[in-house]
Amino acid sequence: MAEVRVNLANHSYTIHIMAGIISQVGQLMKDMPLSRKALIVTDENVAPLYSGVLADSLAAAGFLPFVLVVPPGESSKSLATADKVFTQAISMGLDRKSPIIALGGGVIGDLSGFVAATYLRGVPFIQVPTTLLAQVDSSVGGKTAVNHPLGKNLIGAFYQPQLVVIDPLVLDTLPERELKAGLAEVVKYGVIADYDFFDYLIRHQEDILARRPDELIEVISRCCQIKAAVVAQDERETSLRMILNFGHTIGHAVEGVGGYSEYNHGEAVAIGMHGAALLSSSLHLCSTAASAAVKQLITGMGLPLTAPGYGTDELLGYLARDKKVVDSKVNWVLMQDVGRVTITQDVSEEHVRAVLSQ
Ligand code: NAD
Ligand code: ZN
Known part of the structure; x- marks a missing residue:
């Protein structure tokens, strides 16, 4: 198990890195000041592989997780997809302490982070990155964004996660080129x-x-x-x-x-x-x-x-x-x-x- 502490001017959080840790995310969230309803955002490739184990771990820790699946790829980093996430958050009654959890690569992290930064002016955000790029780059640093038809990453916010959980074993299924x-x-x-x-x-x-x-x-x-x-x-x-x-x-x-x-x-x-x-x-x-x-x-x-x-x-x-x-x-x-x-x-x-x- 490795832990990296990120200390920023107004906020600190921990990145947990361990083989198999995806099944312990609920445990890691248990002592945080969070509401029970939780929204997991993922894509169609990642959902069948890892959303079950993540949702189970949250349920075992007393959370009520809902898994929202969006299409894979850069086209999901859009205001239209963000709107679907907002609609889900509102209709399931997420409050200011309800966590939004990104389970996926940089696309899912950037999209969910943007929604977490703006829904109710900011709700707790948790990253469970599943690509190497997201694990070493996009899940750390607090940049979130969606694209505009006229340019990439033009609409976004700096918004730091409360927790980042990195399981290297999920990389087993990642395509070689990724x-x-x-x-x-x-x-x-x-x-x-x-x-x-x-x-x-x-x-x-x-x-x-x-x-x-x-x-x-x-x-x-x-x-x-x-x-x-x-x-x-x-x-x-x-x-x-x-x-x-x-x-x-x-x-x-x-x-x-x-x-x-x-x-x-x-x-x-x-x-x-x-x-x-x-x-x-x-x-x-x-x-x-x-x-x-x-x-x-x-x-x-x-x-x-x-x-x-x-x-x-x-x-x-x-x-x-x-x-x-x-x-x-x-x-x-x-x-x-x-x-x-x-x-x-x-x-x-x-x-x-x-x-x-x-
Ligand atoms: P991605 O999120 O599109 O994931 C790549 C592909 O891998 C997708 O098809 C996805 O479904 C699939 N996948 C993800 N995890 C998998 C797994 N464990 N097993 C099998 N398939 C899996 O792409 P990416 O390269 O992770 O992220 C790219 C995005 O990240 C870009 O939009 C870029 O702008 C953004 N980014 C953001 C920052 C930042 O600081 N916020 C930094 C770098 C990049
Ligand atoms: Zn880069």
């Missing part, structure tokens, strides 16, 4: 904050890809610790939190050019991390050995390095439109070494062009 997408964010944490963790990933990549529970627990705990530490220092992304965007500048451009379909988010971030590493060494911010190590780990995790056929001009067009652009300058997160990054706007288009055309 696992690897999560591993891109895992590699990112090593690069931005922790050389020893990066080294651990190199030494244990096969165990991790084989989903061995001990290695998964180590990986998930370390990532949650790093994200929690960064978020604690900068809850609302004014400065330090930007380092979590390492690989995301080019990554978002790759997602955009591919119409959010050819590469998934993690694959696009892998391509973006490789690009950022090359950019860092070409600007002499880091050694070529450091950037080569990043390239090697990305490949080792079965992730792509480049997006063949993607035009440099088109990618540059997307870079300029990224929402992290301030005063028409791109905020680049670049490597100084493995485990250390810096944020700079001082990058010429020629350098970026040279990297993107490789």
Whole structure:
């Protein structure tokens, strides 16, 4: 069992990480000041696998759970689906102390978190993330949102959970490509904050890809610790939190050019991390050995390095439109070494062009 405590200015909560812990969520909730009615939100893929065990654990602890199932995929991160969740919450009479529980990947976490933040101006929110990406990234940090037809994540709130429960065994059923997408964010944490963790990933990549529970627990705990530490220092992304965007500048451009379909988010971030590493060494911010190590780990995790056929001009067009652009300058997160990054706007288009055309 690993526990990560997240200490924010006005709120603290615990992330519990243990094999099989999904059947103990009710126990963990028992001593919290909650009403008995609880709404579990999940998707059609996750519901048949894990909603039974979660609902049973809540019932055994004296709660009255209802499971709301929405279609899987990004299209459920919408105001229309949020409205269905609100309707369910109102019709079952959830009050200010009734928990909303997200059981699923980042889509379910972001959607349910948004509803929990706004229903009755905020009700207790609990995350039971079931993708690696959600376990290491989206369930920690308090960003919730739904999409608008004109853009992703445009409608949302910062809203922290009361409790996060992570069971690495649920990853057994996760499709291979989704696992690897999560591993891109895992590699990112090593690069931005922790050389020893990066080294651990190199030494244990096969165990991790084989989903061995001990290695998964180590990986998930370390990532949650790093994200929690960064978020604690900068809850609302004014400065330090930007380092979590390492690989995301080019990554978002790759997602955009591919119409959010050819590469998934993690694959696009892998391509973006490789690009950022090359950019860092070409600007002499880091050694070529450091950037080569990043390239090697990305490949080792079965992730792509480049997006063949993607035009440099088109990618540059997307870079300029990224929402992290301030005063028409791109905020680049670049490597100084493995485990250390810096944020700079001082990058010429020629350098970026040279990297993107490789
Ligand atoms: P997802 O929620 O769509 O899940 C991916 C797929 O895996 C879905 O089809 C889902 O049904 C399935 N699935 C989930 N768990 C499973 C399991 N254990 N076994 C079998 N199948 C399972 O995608 P995701 O990658 O988890 O999340 C992506 C979303 O997260 C995006 O909307 C992104 O914007 C958001 N996100 C949010 C933050 C944040 O800080 N809030 C950070 C990163 C990403
Ligand atoms: Zn990401």
